[in-house]
Amino acid sequence: MTDMSAPGNPTFxxxxxxxxxxxxSMTFQVIVFILVMALAWWLVNNTVRxxxxxxxxxxxxxxxxxxxxxxxxxxxxxxSDDTHFRAAVVGLLNTLIVSILGCIAATFVGIIAGVARLSxxxxxxxxxxxxxxxxxxxxxxxxxxxxxxxxxxxxxxxNAFRGDDPTASMILFDHVALTNRYTAIPTxxxxxxxxxxxxGARITFNWATIAFVAVLIGGWFVxxxxxxxxxxxxxxxxxxxxxxxxSLAVMTVPSLLLIWYFGLHMVPPExxxxxxxxxxxxxxGLVALWLALTLYTGAFIAEIVRxxxxxxxxxxxxxxxxxxxxxxxxxxxxxxxxxxRVIIPPLISQYLNLTKNSSLAxxxxxxxxxxxxxxTTLNQTGRELExxxxxxxxxxxxxLIISAGMNIFNSRVKLKER
Amino acid sequence: xxxxxxLGTVAATTLMAGAGMADTLADVKARGELNxxxxxxxxxxxxxxxxxxxxxxxxxxxxxVAAAVLGDPTKVKYVPTTGQTRFTALSSGEVDLLARxxxxxxxxxxxxxxxxxxxxxxxxxxxxxxxxxxxxxxKELDGATVCIQTGTTTELNLADYFKANNMSYQPVNIDxxxxxxxxxxxGACDAYTTDASGLAATRAAFADPENHxxxxxxxxxxxxxxxxxxxxxxxGDIVRWTLYALIAAEEYGITSANVEExxxxxxxxxxxxxxxxxxxxxxxxxLDKDWAKRAIMASGNYGEIFAANIxxxxxxxxxxxxxxxxxxxxxxxxxxxx
Numbered sequence: 001m002t003d004m005s006a007p008g009n010p011t012f013x014x015x016x017x018x019x020x021x022x023x024x025s026m027t028f029q030v031i032v033f034i035l036v037m038a039l040a041w042w043l044v045n046n047t048v049r050x051x052x053x054x055x056x057x058x059x060x061x062x063x064x065x066x067x068x069x070x071x072x073x074x075x076x077x078x079x080s081d082d083t084h085f086r087a088a089v090v091g092l093l094n095t096l097i098v099s100i101l102g103c104i105a106a107t108f109v110g111i112i113a114g115v116a117r118l119s120x121x122x123x124x125x126x127x128x129x130x131x132x133x134x135x136x137x138x139x140x141x142x143x144x145x146x147x148x149x150x151x152x153x154x155x156x157x158x159n160a161f162r163g164d165d166p167t168a169s170m171i172l173f174d175h176v177a178l179t180n181r182y183t184a185i186p187t188x189x190x191x192x193x194x195x196x197x198x199x200g201a202r203i204t205f206n207w208a209t210i211a212f213v214a215v216l217i218g219g220w221f222v223x224x225x226x227x228x229x230x231x232x233x234x235x236x237x238x239x240x241x242x243x244x245x246x247s248l249a250v251m252t253v254p255s256l257l258l259i260w261y262f263g264l265h266m267v268p269p270e271x272x273x274x275x276x277x278x279x280x281x282x283x284x285g286l287v288a289l290w291l292a293l294t295l296y297t298g299a300f301i302a303e304i305v306r307x308x309x310x311x312x313x314x315x316x317x318x319x320x321x322x323x324x325x326x327x328x329x330x331x332x333x334x335x336x337x338x339x340x341r342v343i344i345p346p347l348i349s350q351y352l353n354l355t356k357n358s359s360l361a362x363x364x365x366x367x368x369x370x371x372x373x374x375x376t377t378l379n380q381t382g383r384e385l386e387x388x389x390x391x392x393x394x395x396x397x398x399x400l401i402i403s404a405g406m407n408i409f410n411s412r413v414k415l416k417e418r
Numbered sequence: 419x420x421x422x423x424x425l426g427t428v429a430a431t432t433l434m435a436g437a438g439m440a441d442t443l444a445d446v447k448a449r450g451e452l453n454x455x456x457x458x459x460x461x462x463x464x465x466x467x468x469x470x471x472x473x474x475x476x477x478x479x480x481x482x483v484a485a486a487v488l489g490d491p492t493k494v495k496y497v498p499t500t501g502q503t504r505f506t507a508l509s510s511g512e513v514d515l516l517a518r519x520x521x522x523x524x525x526x527x528x529x530x531x532x533x534x535x536x537x538x539x540x541x542x543x544x545x546x547x548x549x550x551x552x553x554x555x556x557k558e559l560d561g562a563t564v565c566i567q568t569g570t571t572t573e574l575n576l577a578d579y580f581k582a583n584n585m586s587y588q589p590v591n592i593d594x595x596x597x598x599x600x601x602x603x604x605g606a607c608d609a610y611t612t613d614a615s616g617l618a619a620t621r622a623a624f625a626d627p628e629n630h631x632x633x634x635x636x637x638x639x640x641x642x643x644x645x646x647x648x649x650x651x652x653x654g655d656i657v658r659w660t661l662y663a664l665i666a667a668e669e670y671g672i673t674s675a676n677v678e679e680x681x682x683x684x685x686x687x688x689x690x691x692x693x694x695x696x697x698x699x700x701x702x703x704x705l706d707k708d709w710a711k712r713a714i715m716a717s718g719n720y721g722e723i724f725a726a727n728i729x730x731x732x733x734x735x736x737x738x739x740x741x742x743x744x745x746x747x748x749x750x751x752x753x754x755x756x
Contacts, residue, residue: 054509054531054649068574070589080577083548157605161552180606181563181590196619273561274608284606365591371568376591379502379569382509382530 006259060390062381063088069376071367075282084377090392091372097192098368099398105294106354107347110301115331117306118243128302141360143296147287148364155180155284162270175268177276182283184269184276188300191263195312208262215254222250285366290359297354304346308339315395340413348406352399361397442514442646443487451493454480458498462619462727462734463519472496473725476517478717479538479644479661483515486660486709498567498592501569503713504532508647515657519613519642522569531648535658538643538720538750540740543572543635546621551608551631554637558586564615565607567591567597572612575638594754595620601751611631613640615728615736620632622733655703659755663710666692666752667719669743674718677711692755699755710755720750 015028049256051058063085070080075093078086117128128232135143156168158179170177177184194211226246234240258264269279312335320330361368362375371392378387438714446452456464464474470495472480481491484597499507508516509531516589519541520526522534545564548554556579566573568591580587586754590607592598599620602610610617614636621627644661646654667673672680681693690696701707718722724741728734742748 056531066576069578070587072589072591080581150600152604152606180604181588206533228687248732257711273563274559275563277561362593367591371591373504376568379505380525380574382505382526406530 004219010044036211054074058385060383060386062377062383062386065381067377068380071363072370073367084373084381085304087377088373088390091367091369094286094361094366095355095370095398097364097366098286098358098361101353102291102297102354102358103295106288106297106301106350109294109298110350112240113302113303114297114305115187115309116262117302118309132299132302133296135296136303140292140357141363143294143361144363146291147292148284151288152283156252157181158271158275162278170269173264177269177271179276180284181275181282184279184281186266186268187278187280188264189267191265192261194262207263210256211257215258216251219251219254223247226250269322283366285361285364288364289361293354293357296357297350298349300353301347304343304350305339309335310343310345311342312338326330337413344406344410344413348403348410351402351406355398355402356395422705436464440554442650446487446514450488450514450697452484452488453497453513454483454496454518455497455499455504455507456480457518458500458594459629460616460619461623462732463615464496464517466496468647475533475710475723476644476726477521478723480515480662482664482713483657483660483714485712485716486663486705487656491712499660501567502593505532508532508645510601513590514653515644516645517644520645521613522643522645523571523642523692526645531646533654534643534645535621535654536661537641537749538661539615541613541615541640541642543611543640544617544636545609545611545633546602546617546630546686547609547633549631553609553633556633556637557583557585559584559587559609561587562608563588563590563606565590565601567598567612568593568654571638572611573611576594576611579637581709588623599623610737612619618736619728619734620636622735627733642658652704656705659703660713662711662752662755663692663713664720664723665713665743665750666755667710668750669745671753672719673722674715677714681711688755706752719741 015242017023017139057417064083066080067082067084068080068086069087071087071090072077073094074090075097076089076090078084113131115126117132119125119128155178158177158181159175160166160168161170161179168177168179184406190208194207196206197210198204226243229244230241267278267279274279275281316334316338317330320334325333358368359370359374362371365371367375373387373394374391378384381387427752454477456474460474462474464472464476467470477496480494480496484494485491497507497513499513499516504516504518504520505526507513514712515534517538519539520534521536521541526532527534541670545556545559547559553559559580562571564576565588566576566589573589573648577586592601594613595616598610598612601607603624608622612620614632617632621630621632624630644657645679646657660698666688667677670686670692672689672693677693681695684690684693684695687696691699693711694709696701698707700709718726724738725731728736730737737749738746740749742750744751
């Protein structure tokens with residue numbers, strides 16, 4: 001008997017790392033990994049050494065020193081005596097405000113424009129085409145600047161509202177004043193203020209706000225229970241009970257009771273001194289940024305919605321029509337639920353884009369995180385690397401959170417393959 | 419795509435390595451050109467004219483340094499910088515010298531690793547308002563909307579001033595002087611605040627300067643001066659003594675017109691040392707003996723530069739005030755050339 005080693009198990013020689021196909025790919029992966037790591041180490045090392053050569057260290061202690069500057073819009077209490085960290089948080093909240101408002105509005109605009117572009121009405125369809133093409137093909141920064149310029153140049157200054165014969169007047173029963181600095185809107189006040197929940201760090205939530213949120217969430221759950229009950233009755237008896245008045249009641253009556261209990265009322269803005277006071281002054285920077293982001297992203301979302309609807313085969317709508325469904329119900333019950341599967345994934349990236357694009361805010365003086373942490377703080381402290389890294393971390397975290405949330409939503413609406 | 423970004427980063431980091439340990443004088447000489455950081459456009463201090471030539475009070479400092487170092491006041495590359503980018507431009511090595519009405523403060527001198535070599539304009543922060551607003555004092559600005567450039571000392575002074583006087587205000591953050599002008603003219607803010615000299619320069623560019631007033635309150639000290647990177651002391655000395663040479667020249671009556679004549683005829687030993695007739699002061703800072711003479715010839719002495727760009731005969735119309743020579747009751751005081 002001749003001695004033969006098993007065919008799949010030859011003795012290992014180093015040259016096999018290159019000539020043997022079983023090992024070759026692994027060899028190259030290890031080499032590339034080592035090279036990438038070496039390059040990364042070299043970059044970090046180079047940066048650290050160069051910072052040292054410039055006499056700069058790398059630390060984040062500047063975040064705890066006094067900021068010393070004021071911010072026009074502060075969702076949480078902030079004065080110039082607060083720290084740079086708090087200024088960064090204020091900036092982050094401003095970013096979130098404009099991003100969330102923008103995402104909501106852009107979705108509405110996008111869905112309406114996308115559906116309307118497919119309309120059989122020639123004029124509406126063409127108008128939407130013009131809107132989509134105009135906004136998609138001009139840089140966002142220009143839209144932000146032009147919207148802001150319109151507000152600044154066209155609206156009257158606050159002192160135009162002064163005097164016996166003012167050149168400008170408030171609208172909506174003297175409740176809203178459009179000026180070239182801000183839109184003054186009424187604020188809400190209570191005669192029976194329940195006080196606030198103190199979360200520390202001077203962040204407070206009014207108990208009334210908490211009560212309203214609790215009542216709304218509770219109402220939503222009760223509404224779902226009513227719906228489930230109606231479904232059960234329909235399954236058993238074949239006829240569905242009328243529930244719309246119950247749903248309406250659980251959603252509104254508790255809120256109305258709370259409004260009555262707290263004595264909630266509106267305080268209209270009033271021109272005193274240089275500016276309107278008493279009400280809430282919504283800066284033009286925020287409105288311009290929000291409007292521009294909404295219209296710009298809305299144009300992209302419109303195209304996504306249109307693509308999603310077109311992806312649903314024509315047979316589906318023909319079948320729905322054959323069953324006697326009207327066009328509106330066909331859209332709501334047959335086409336949109338299927339189109340959503342195609343729409344949601346690209347919609348996620350539009351939300352991410354909008355959030356990241358909000359960093360153009362400083363162009364209109366809106367102090368988002370790029371304006372506070374990446375603007376004034378960076379400048380006053382000279383900590384470029386730290387501030388930029390922090391901002392990158394914040395935007396990355398925000399994007400990942402949006403992405404995760406939308407992915408969960410997507411997995412709920414996507415086609416269930418069984 | 420990924421590779422190119424990667425290589426770009428590598429290149430950028432390597433470039434930074436160069437800036438850290440450079441000998442600026444040798445670099446400037448090898449380049450044959452001085453990179454000078456200036457304002458993006460502030461009439462009288464630094465602004466390009468109709469032909470694209472930079473002129474102004476700060477620009478003349480650049481010219482004097484270029485003349486002293488390179489022998490030619492035109493060998494300057496002007497790099498426009500905003501309030502936000504100026505210090506990064508300097509510390510990254512993009513400019514050799516920052517002559518951009520920047521305030522000398524403790525933290526900039528120490529923590530930002532800059533060296534302010536002197537003061538070429540003693541300024542203070544003021545407010546400009548429309549005349550028809552009826553405001554005559556900054557104390558009456560309670561509740562006003564104020565336009566303010568971000569990243570400046572004025573932003574901090576503004577917060578401090580209103581706080582100290584127990585007043586409130588609404589800031590409108592802007593990025594550059596041009597944007598501030600536009601917002602102020604549109605009435606988006608009641609008052610515009612920056613250094614008083616900057617206000618005068620901004621107002622001079624208006625179509626109706628007579629309808630705007632600069633309020634009497636000066637709320638801060640703003641010593642403006644040229645800055646260099648920390649750590650290259652020889653280069654700092656060159657810029658510092660070029661500035662002193664211009665100031666001393668005014669004190670001793672040396673002008674761009676008579677500098678050649680005085681170099682041969684003056685019997686004043688200080689003038690002789692300054693102009694390189696006796697002693698070799700230039701060699702001590704790595705230059706030749708005529709360095710100061712060329713600096714003065716570039717645009718004249720300090721008084722000439724002031725009068726030509728921002729003085730009372732110009733549209734900006736600033737009085738010398740604190741910026742007069744010490745012999746005239748001002749603060750301009752050149753250290754002895756000895």
